[in-house]
Amino acid sequence: MKDEYEIVIVEDNPDDAELMIRSLRKNRLANSLIVLEDGEQALEYIFCRGQYKGRDSSGSPKVIFLDLKLPKLNGLEVLKQLKTNEKTRKIPVIILTSSKEDPDIAAAYDLGANSYVVKPLGFDDFVGMMNQLGLYWLVINEKPL
Numbered sequence: 001m002k003d004e005y006e007i008v009i010v011e012d013n014p015d016d017a018e019l020m021i022r023s024l025r026k027n028r029l030a031n032s033l034i035v036l037e038d039g040e041q042a043l044e045y046i047f048c049r050g051q052y053k054g055r056d057s058s059g060s061p062k063v064i065f066l067d068l069k070l071p072k073l074n075g076l077e078v079l080k081q082l083k084t085n086e087k088t089r090k091i092p093v094i095i096l097t098s099s100k101e102d103p104d105i106a107a108a109y110d111l112g113a114n115s116y117v118v119k120p121l122g123f124d125d126f127v128g129m130m131n132q133l134g135l136y137w138l139v140i141n142e143k144p145l
Contacts, residue, residue: 023130039073
């Protein structure tokens with residue numbers, strides 16, 4: 001079985017991805033994580049296709065942090081494919097985006113997002129938010145078997 005703390009970050013902005021990684025590591029919540037830069041790459045990784053065809057798929061991520069504005073395939077399409085697949089529908093998907101648009105929020109929840117969080121602008125606020133998200137989704141929350 002894969003590391004139960006596996007975290008998938010789907011984020012095309014390298015600065016935001018680095019901030020997320022640093023925040024999680026600072027709080028010792030990032031035992032095993034991967035950063036994917038676009039929606040297509042995310043689906044290839046999660047479903048073990050394309051460049052990730054040989055990846056061990058015996059476990060599943062404990063949480064996926066998903067941006068909405070992604071190249072190749074947007075976050076809502078990734079979310080839709082994750083939540084309509086029997087194997088991946090129970091994986092918690094946290095939308096972590098800069099969009100405060102009501103249609104994006106509604107669409108994300110309609111497609112099965114477990115949470116919708118708007119990225120804070122300040123460094124300290126971002127680190128604090130990631131600490132709270134990490135603690136909740138990786139330590140407190142019980143994932144179904």
